[in-house]
Amino acid sequence: RVSDGTVRIAVIGLGWWTVDQAIPAIDASGLCETTVTVSSTSEKAKRVAAGVETATHGLSYDEFHAGEAADAYDAVYICSPNALHLPYARTAAELGKAVLCEKPIEASSERGQQMVDACDEAGVPLIVGYRMHTEPAIRRARKLIRDGVIGDPVHAIGTNSQAMLELISDPNQWRLDPELAGPGATVTDIGIYPLNTCRFLLDSDPVAAQAFMQSSHDAFDQVPDEHSSFMVEFDDGTYLAATASQNAQATTSLRIVGTNGEILVEPAFHMETEIRVTRDDVSVTLDTPQVNQMTELFDYAADRILTDAPIGPDGEHGVLDMRLIEAVYEAGESGRVVTL
Ligand code: NDP
Structure with a gap:
């Protein structure tokens, strides 16, 4: 090939x-x-x-x-x-x-x-x-969690917001067209970052979702989620509580809390990532390489293609995220807990 x-x-x-x-x-x-x-x-x-x-x-x-x-x-x-x-x-x-x-x-x-x-x-x-799967700080955080540094993971809190009003108000912007974007404008586009990164860090799969969402600005009248807030239950018994907005101050973070400590990823998702680890009341910001995240992604993809090695974020992984995103929107619409 x-x-x-x-x-x-x-x-x-x-x-x-x-x-x-x-x-x-x-x-x-x-x-x-x-x-x-x-x-x-x-x-x-x-x-x-x-x-x-x-x-x-x-x-x-x-x-x-x-x-x-x-x-x-x-x-x-x-x-x-x-x-x-x-x-x-x-x-x-x-x-x-x-x-x-x-x-x-x-x-x-x-x-x-x-x-x-x-x-x-x-x-x-x-x-x-x-x-995020090939971001060095995130990979380090995943290993620390696996090695038990924060004890048993209990819950996670994430957010990913951006001030996209100007861009998104463009009538040709596909992100506001459900035919092109999918079920909404926020969870599908940026809420997917806390959701998928948490899934990757905990190495767990989602089983249920609950959500609140609202659109008040006219630009968002085709979609339910100018702003969204959602909870996900994972198969290891942990929970993620997350928020996302396309019309708010740009803010990104993800905090994974365990029985003995926590890992704070902040900034998290906007092409710059840092992690701070707390254990026994001592907090340390880890010195992880600052990389071009897209170059890391392309290096990883090329390596997988060249070596036929197993792929982490493969198609099935992406489909499960979409099933979760659909569950989040269904939960937002119905006000009920939706199981996958
Ligand atoms: P843009 O709107 O900037 O670009 C999309 C391009 O797709 C257009 O410029 C156009 O290119 C092409 N296109 C083909 N058909 C259509 C159509 N019917 N309407 C509009 N565009 C069309 O989108 P983005 O680049 O922001 O997003 C593209 C994808 O990348 C999405 O899936 C998004 O989720 C993802 N993304 C990922 C990011 C990340 O951090 N990993 C960041 C940003 C986006 P042309 O003129 O060449 O035909």
């Missing part, structure tokens, strides 16, 4: 995250390179490709689906609106390409499962781009 130890990537969907973050991060990776850009028009794709030293082709979505330049890449990185992840993943799988897909895996668990099935049938790896 891969020629000379470098994974050649076709990046799909040339929005701000791909152009400002992903392409430079791939550039900085020692294990992969961007060779193809894929966009709504071949003109835009070629224009972006012209600014990327390693890129040889710029394709429209139609050209991509028709299999053009398929010899020029080994894997795809999908960074389109959530409900458009599946068609690109399907085509990539049919072409025998590995798939790295942005979070959330898709706009629903059902469509996420279809992606898993398509990749399984084609025998290609599927990795969901949870960049």
Whole structure:
């Protein structure tokens, strides 16, 4: 599949995250390179490709689906609106390409499962781009929790908010369109960070959810959650209480409390991560490497593709998150506890 130890990537969907973050991060990776850009028009794709030293082709979505330049890449990185992840993943799988897909895996668990099935049938790896899984401070925190440093984990408190009103008020912004975003604007997009990072740190799976949510600003009239607050019960008996907002001061943190101590991740999710460990009334901020989280993610994905080693955030992992997110929205709407 891969020629000379470098994974050649076709990046799909040339929005701000791909152009400002992903392409430079791939550039900085020692294990992969961007060779193809894929966009709504071949003109835009070629224009972006012209600014990327390693890129040889710029394709429209139609050209991509028709299999053009398929010899020029080994894997795809999908960074389109959530409900458009599946068609690109399907085509990539049919072409025998590995798939790295942005979070959330898709706009629903059902469509996420279809992606898993398509990749399984084609025998290609599927990795969901949870960049916290490859963040050194988070990996360190996970090991400390495993090693019993905070005793037995009891509960977690997380938040992820951002002041996105200006961006999100753009009438073309897909995050406010349930057809493209999935069940809502907040939990699906940013609440997924405390939710999934807690799941990763505790190495536990969710079993039930409860939620409150509200939208008061006009911009959010299509979605239930300008602001959201949710609780998750995990299969080890621990709980997460979390909040998320697209219209609040940017704040990110996650606190894991155990019987003998706690780990505070703060800042947590906005591309900068630090951890503070407290045990027996002594608190220490750990000196963990400050990295480009997207480069770490691409290095990890390329390594998995090159070595066929087991994938942590695989398709099934992403589908379970979507089932939890659906449960959170159902709980918010019904006011009841929803079990998975
Ligand atoms: P943008 O709106 O900035 O970009 C999405 C791009 O998708 C567009 O620029 C467009 O590219 C393409 N696209 C294809 N069809 C459509 C359509 N119908 N409507 C709008 N755009 C379309 O989104 P983001 O880059 O912010 O998000 C893309 C994905 O990345 C999402 O799944 C999101 O959750 C994820 N993300 C992850 C982050 C992380 O921290 N890991 C951070 C930000 C986003 P073109 O013009 O080339 O066709």
